[in-house]
Amino acid sequence: MQVLVRDNNVDQALRVLKKKLQREGVFREMKQRREFEKPSERRTREKAEAIRRAKKAARKQAQREGLLPAPKRKQPVGRGRPGANAGASAGAGAPRPVAV
Numbered sequence: 001m002q003v004l005v006r007d008n009n010v011d012q013a014l015r016v017l018k019k020k021l022q023r024e025g026v027f028r029e030m031k032q033r034r035e036f037e038k039p040s041e042r043r044t045r046e047k048a049e050a051i052r053r054a055k056k057a058a059r060k061q062a063q064r065e066g067l068l069p070a071p072k073r074k075q076p077v078g079r080g081r082p083g084a085n086a087g088a089s090a091g092a093g094a095p096r097p098v099a100v
Contacts, residue, residue, distance in 0.1 A: 003016050
């Protein structure tokens with residue numbers, strides 16, 4: 001695995017590396033390998049993971065086919081000051097509605 005460091009920005013490169021490792025499941029595997037796992041427990045865990053993946057795939061397929069409603073999108077958390085862009089287009093376009 002390789003991460004490029006641009007403009008001596010090591011912090012950003014570390015964030016990218018952590019994200020890649022997380023996506024690959026390295027942290028989860030390290031946590032599992034801390035203690036010995038009996039073969040029977042391993043089979044049980046892997047079977048449960050396979051069932052979870054199959055259910056998720058079936059749910060996604062049903063959503064694509066329109067059989068299930070799509071999940072509600074999370075509202076992005078606002079960045080910066082609240083109302084920072086309020087006066088950006090003052091005087092242009094229609095007036096903004098005011099809640100009373």
